[in-house]
Amino acid sequence: MFGSNKKQAEAQAAQLKQYQDMVKTLGEQLDAAKKGEASMQARVKQLESDIATLKREDLNEDQKAAQMLKSAQAESQKHASEAAAARNEVTQLKARIAQLENDLKTAEASAGDGDGAPDRPAIKYTVVSGDNLRAIAQRFYGNEMEYMRIFHANRDQLDNPDLIHPGQVLNVP
Numbered sequence: 506m507f508g509s510n511k512k513q514a515e516a517q518a519a520q521l522k523q524y525q526d527m528v529k530t531l532g533e534q535l536d537a538a539k540k541g542e543a544s545m546q547a548r549v550k551q552l553e554s555d556i557a558t559l560k561r562e563d564l565n566e567d568q569k570a571a572q573m574l575k576s577a578q579a580e581s582q583k584h585a586s587e588a589a590a591a592r593n594e595v596t597q598l599k600a601r602i603a604q605l606e607n608d609l610k611t612a613e614a615s616a617g618d619g620d621g622a623p624d625r626p627a628i629k630y631t632v633v634s635g636d637n638l639r640a641i642a643q644r645f646y647g648n649e650m651e652y653m654r655i656f657h658a659n660r661d662q663l664d665n666p667d668l669i670h671p672g673q674v675l676n677v678p
Contacts, residue, residue, distance in 0.1 A: 627658065627676040634671045645677050654678060 630641060638652035646654070656666040658678045663669065 627678045630675050630677050632669050632671050632673040632675060636669060636671070638666050638669060641675070641677065 628645065630645075632641075638655050639649040642652040642655055643649040652666060655675060655677055656663055658676045662673065662675075669675070
């Protein structure tokens with residue numbers, strides 16, 4: 506019996522050793538699992554934080570987009586106002602140009618030949634020796650610089666304001 510008790514004790518000791526090894530292995534596996542769980546929990550927290558950040562950024566992006574849209578609408582409205590003001594100014598300028606053209610026609614009609622002096626019957630003057638257009642302008646207008654008026658009134662017979670001949674009959678407007 507004693508020998509069988511020893512074998513039985515050895516078998517129980519071996520079995521105890523196996524159980525202890527299994528407990529140790531299971532303990533190690535449990536520790537590893539706990540570390541993995543902690544790591545996974547940290548990763549879950551990080552992902553939750555990332556999701557929250559993305560949601561805020563999406564909200565910020567939506568707010569930025571809305572702000573940009575409002576800004577673009579305001580700028581568009583400003584340009585539309587400026588364009589309307591420019592069209593109005595162009596219309597006013599066209600009206601002013603038309604008025605000025607009308608005033609010019611009226612002034613030209615009242616001025617006669619467009620020289621700024623009112624129409625009067627042209628005087629016939631016969632050129633004598635020593636005459637020139639400046640002297641004739643001084644005699645009739647009191648200003649020798651008006652000689653071009655006489656020249657233009659006589660373009661049909663004069664090619665050069667410095668070349669007139671005795672005997673020519675000139676119109677002096």
